[in-house]
Every structure is written in C-alpha cells, then in structure tokens.
Amino acid sequence: MISMAVGGVTDTAARFTVKVDTGPAAIEYSTSADMSGSTTSGSEAVDADGVATVEVTGLSAGTRYYWRTVDNGTTDTGATGQLLTDPVAAGQPASFTVACVGDAGLRPVVPGTSGAAPERLSNHPIFDTLRQRAVAEDWARICHLGDICYYDLGSGNHGLSSSATAAQYRDMWDDILAQHRQHQLYRSVPWAYMWDDHDFGPNNSDSTSPGRDNACTVYRERVPSYDLPAGSGANPTYHSFHIGRVLFVVSDTRADRSPNSDPDTSSKTMLGSAQKTWLDNLLATDTSEALVWLMPSQWIGTSSDSWGNFATERDELVQMVEDNGWSGRVLMVNADKHACAIDTGSGGNASFGGWPVVLCAPLDCDSNGNEHTQYDRGMWMRRTGQYATVQAADDGTDVHLTATVWRGDRAMAWTTLNTGTTTRIGAGSPAAVLAL
Template identity: 30%
Template sequence: MALRRRTLIGSALGAALPGGAAGQSNIDWRGIPRLMQGPVLGPCGPDEASIWTRSSGPFATAIEFAPDPGFSGSRRTTPRTARRGEDFVLVHRLEGLQPATTYHYRVLVDGRPNPDDAGHEPFRLTTAPVLPSRFRLAFGSCARRARYPVQPIWRAIEAARPDLFVWAGDAVYADTPEPEILAEEYRRQRDLPEIRRFMATTPQLAIWDDHDYGLNDHDRRHPGKVEALNTFRRYWPNPELGVQNALGAFFRWSYGGVDFFFLDVRFHRDPNDQPDGPSKTMLGAVQRRWLLDGLAASRATFKVLVSGSGWNDSKPEGADSWASYTFERDLILNEITRRGVTGVLLLSGDTHYGELNCLPWSERGGYDLYELVSSPLAQDTVDLYLAARPILRVRQAFSGDVNFGLLDFDLAPPDPTVGLELRDEGGHAVWPPVQLRASELTPGRKTWPQKIDALSRERWNRAQAGRAYY
C-alpha cells in the first residue's frame, strides 16, 4: 500500500514539472500571452501611424488593421517579439495608409487578439490630412497617479474629441533617479481605466519636465539622465528624438498645416540659480540652433513651441521657469523677429494653475506672443500667482480646478485662425476663449489691447501705474 502511494505522488509531481512530463498536463508554461499596458496610439501621419504596446512576455506581437471594423480585407504589421531588455515594449509602424481616413485596429499577441481587450476592441485611429485643415489639439501637464489614482478629467478631454493630445511635461511624478521606478510610474499611469481608451484612439505626443526627468527642478547635473532619456524613449512612441550631435527629448512634428516644436528644457539646462547671462542656457546651443533654424525654414501658417517651463516672467529670477533664463529666451524671441518668422504660439505647463498670457513683443519690433498654460491634469492646484510678479495676463489665472487646454485650428479661411481655450474637469470653459488670426501674428502687429478682458486690463493698468496687481 505504501508503494502504491509513493507511485501516485511521484506521478503527480512528474505531471507538474516542465519537460517531457508537461505533455501530460493542460498547463501552458508560458502563461497567458496578453498586453500588460497599451495600446497607446502615437503620432499619425497622412500615410502612417505608430502604436505602442507592452506584452506579458517574449511573445510575437502585431497590429491587425482595416477601414472595416469587422476587419474585412485587413492587413497586419510584421509580428515582432517583445524582449525582456526592452521591458517587453514594442512600437509598431503601420504604413501604406490613406490620408484623413479612419482605420480600426486590434493587437495580436502570439497570433491571437489580446484577450483582455474583449469588449473594448476594435480601437480606431484617423490618419492626418495632407492639406492644411481644421483640427483640434488638447494638451495638459502634471498628472500625479500616486495622489490622484482616479482622474475624471480624461473623460472630459475625450468628450472634447481632440485630433491629437500633447503632454506638456510631468506626465508622471517619478521623482527618482532610478529608471526602474520611472518606468513603473509610466505603467501605473497607463493602468488607469479612464485613460485607456483615450490613449488608444487619440494620437499622443509628449515632452518631459522635471518630475518625469528626475527630481524636482532637476537640470543637466542629473547623473542618470541618459537612462531617463532611454526610459522616456521606450515609453512614448514619439518621432525620433534629438539630433545627431545632441541627445535630448526634443523633436518636431507637423499636422494639418501646423508645425510643432517640442522642446527639452531639462537635459542641457543650467542650474536655475546660476546668474543669468549669455552663457546660461536652458536648451543648450545645439537645440537652440535646431529650433531657430527650424522656425526659419518652416512654411507652416502656425508654429507652436511646447515647453515644460513657463515662458513668462511671473516667477522670480532663480525659480524654475524661463524667468531665470531671460537672456536666452529673449535671444530666441528676438531672432524670431529678426528672421521674420510669423505665426508663433507658446504652450507650457508646470505651474498648477491655468493661464493665458501675452509677451508683448510688438514693443520690440515683433508681434505679441500668446502663451496658453495648462496645469494640472491631476495634481493639487495652487494660487502662487497672487504673490508673483505682475505680467500681461489676457485672462486671469485659474486655480479653481484641474484643467486642460484646447487649440482649435482652422487653416481653410484666407486668414487662418486658432482659438485658445481652457476647460475644467467637467469640460466647461473657465473663461471666454481668445481667437487669433494668422495676420495678427506678423511683425508690427499689436493685438493684446483687443484680446484682453476687462478685469485683466484693469489690473494691468494698475500694475503699470506702480500699484499692486491684485
């Protein structure tokens, strides 16, 4: 009897082991092939698109796509195997697409549709138009998953139906020099149920700021910045970053007749408290030259400069904004004037309150430059602007709620337009939008007196007379 029992135990152990005994078991020793995060839709051009995925192991992964949601006549990308060294992340390139066309897609893991997408697929994407067109961009910054594990604002952003979304820095709050922790924060943010469909169906483009680069207010001295850049590159399906002779998270993208310049304000940044002057830089010489040459060569009606740090002078010198780098900032804006670059718009984040400001470069021979600031998406709001230096605000700073920015471009009219708007968590406009015409963003045009609201005008006049702004 004892012998019989030992035989049964030995048979059971043998069936539980891999190798030859595994053939007698229903266990799949690889686990369930599936996605852990994603899909995330990257930038879409007129004839191509990129999709980011992270799988549960070294499985062959591909994208099946077709104009038909039933996948009649579908095509597939070449299956590629996710690797452990790349955290099982892949970026898939869909090519040979038609412009301004909606496609439906699903992710195939190990040859089968991702099992966890049942009931959610097919996802959709729309390619970019070839000609200048009408489209909507949404953007925001500062999303702190640890403090805000529920982020309802994404429902409002999705309901606004933007054609693309821009992360203007602090997409996660890693606050660590460790690339493994930074990667973990990206994964936690993408696990939010309220963001998943939006990131799968709306093209995402991203820059970083301090909290997704390293530590608070971190600069070029970050000892792990190359590893942080590799993690950033791995987790965002951006266009190619940097240039041959300069690393960084900066790049250029065009959509619908508008050129976007995404700036890296961390990798080459001198310390904030270094005295300002010709040698102090936020961008580094190579990135600054790349920006200015790109602006001069651009034939787009509008050129949008995206910076994680605010462009205005409200913060004191030594603080974490362009106010501590005014020599370099003014050099850039003066070169825009000197080279006759038209149609420049400024976007930024970081501040934890929304803003719409004007840098009155019409007083320096150029034209008034408008800065729309969206912050935060999911983080505490603050009213530090009450103690800030007075600046030319076109709309009053908004700290009543989390927020996101909208830019509505219409390139069809003879004089193209862009509308600037800020919305709260419920999707409601926090103040009346401002509309700009392309002809107003040309040398010699002073437009802010026609754009500013009554309260902002009153407070600006008061500050100009030497009295308190508030």
C-alpha cells in the same frame, strides 16, 4: 496585452508602442469598430520588458481607425484603441483641434489605483472627459506638456529609491499606464508628450539629475513619439511635427538644462546648444504658416524654475523667432503652473515675444503658488479638470488659431491669432463661455 499607446500620427502613418506577454508584437487595424476587414502589420521583436514600437504606413488621410495588439500571432480582443489620421499631408491647408494638458499627481483628488507610489499618480475622470470629447469632436492630438506623474525619481522621496535606474523609469511608465483612465486616453487619441521636472527627475530637475540618461533612454522605449532629431540613446527628446500648415515644436527643457541657481548669463541654458541650433535651422527652413510652440516650462513668470530665471536665453529665442520671419505667427502653450491662463502678447509681456501664451493645467494637482496678474486675459487656479485646446481654421490663405482654456467641458476664456493680421482678443468665441 499589458499596455498600448498611439502617437507619431501623420496623414498616412502611425506609431504604436505596446507591451505584451511574449512577443513578437504586431498591430491589427480596421476602419470598422467591429474590426471587420482588418489588416495586420508586420511583427516587431520585443525588448527584455516585452515592449515594441510598431509603425504602420499606408493609411488613408482623415480616417478613423480602430486597432488591437497582436502578441505572438494572437490578437488581444480585450482592448481596442482608436486613432484619427491627419486630414491632409503636411503643408496643405487643414482645419483641426488639438488639446494641451499637463500636471497630474501632486496631492491628486483621485490618486492612482496601483503602482509604487499611487499617491503620485492620477486616475481622475478628467481623462475620460478628454477621451470622450476627443473622439466625439475628432481632435487630432492630445499634447501632454509634462508632469504626467510626480515620481521625482532620483530624489529618494515617496518611498522610491534615489538611484533613478532605467528599471525605475520603466516601472514608472508601467504604473502610469496601469491607471485605466489614462491608458484608455493614450490608446484612443494620438498622443504627443514631453516631460517636465517631476516625470524627468526630482523637483526642478536639470541636466545634473541622477536619472538624466535613463530618462532619455526609456522615453525612447515607451513613448510613441515622432522622430527625435538628437538621435538614439541618452540624448534630449525635443522634436517637431506638422498638421496641415501648422508647425508644432516640442521643446525639451530638462535634459540639457543648466541648474536654476546658475547666474543668468549667455552660458546659462534651458534648451542646450544642440537644441537651439536645431530650432534655428528648423525655423529658417520650414514653410508652415503658423507655429504652435509646446513649451513645458513657464515662459511668463518669476519663479526660479521659469523662463524668468533664464531671461538671457529667452531674449535669444525671441530674436531667433524674429530673425527667421515668424513674428506674428506664433502661439505658445505651457503647463507646470497648475493653472490655466492666457496672455495675448499685446500687453505688458510683449517684450517676451509679443505672441499669445497659454497655460493648460492642471489635470489633477494641488495648487502651485499664488494667482498673479501677468497674464492679461486672466488666470484660473483649481486643483483638477483644467486644460486647453488649440483650434486651427485654415482658409487656404491665412491660418486662424483659437486657444481656449477649459474646466471640464466649460470654456473659461480664449484668445486668437490670425497669421494674416494681428493677435485679437475674444474673436471666434466658443459656443459656451463660463461666466467669470
């Protein structure tokens, strides 16, 4: 086994993307840590790089499984992963916690231990903290909102070629998973991932970036994602999934993005027309009680790379949410800023949808810009160890969401959303809150 990661989890299934020496590849799994009574899946052929995605079905809901990679009939006992299946089928009441993270590799405190550009990677102990908390507290997902590294493929920087070939993107993923703390996390907790600019292409990258098609193609090879509505090949990677009665929307803000320098008119887009049509149809038909919107680019902000520079389309999306009856049932999480922050949506930013917005970074990055006061619950700038959690408590009638921002294992602030009432500040406080 060279690398292994788990994602695409439901109450009865999971997807595993593994890289092995020879192939074909299969998955051995068990409900026992010692792998007793294990079952082995069917085998899947590997590609030219030794990578395969294996889907396992017939799992039990709310159950912790342990898993290993099987290469050409031989189980690799050197590394064991874990996963927790969803507690119930989609659409049924469930309580759970997910973590939201982003940004690791810009002047990191703990650089990578290997790779083509180790100083653009991270092997920080925060990945151990996340894994240990996730396993101990039965978190359902690690949701990564981008800049998993800072290779800036296509820029020609950091000693890397400017060609942004598919081979470079594959090497980038090899380098990420060669960082043992990240590798342990992504094989131990079901993972949902969406890129931002630095892991998609150069800084502030968009649909004109030289590696755009290769990034989209290799994502499908190396990320164990949920089904991608745009299909195979060099298409955007937006998607959605459910846990209980909560819909998660994962927006791709890079693959079909207009250049930031374009005039802010109705033709300027961050999502692209196909993604917006898909989103409109999803919101019109989905019967979930609440929506957690995973949006890599900053919804609140004034920088040229934020939604503040795409205000026309942002207004369009706000109207789409309202027209489809989701007002009062949305919580949004962003990364990109290299900060944690919370806005309740009830203050001066109510015109941006009126829903809570949370920043969930950085894992291990230098500061990005200055602290600002747009977020009514505050902003916390720090180089390392910051992330957010979203906890859902479902009583069968309403879903109560609590978003908390963390520094290591210390809570800094929180906001809540109850789908049966209105957004509230500070209700359902964490057990320990860092004095501000």
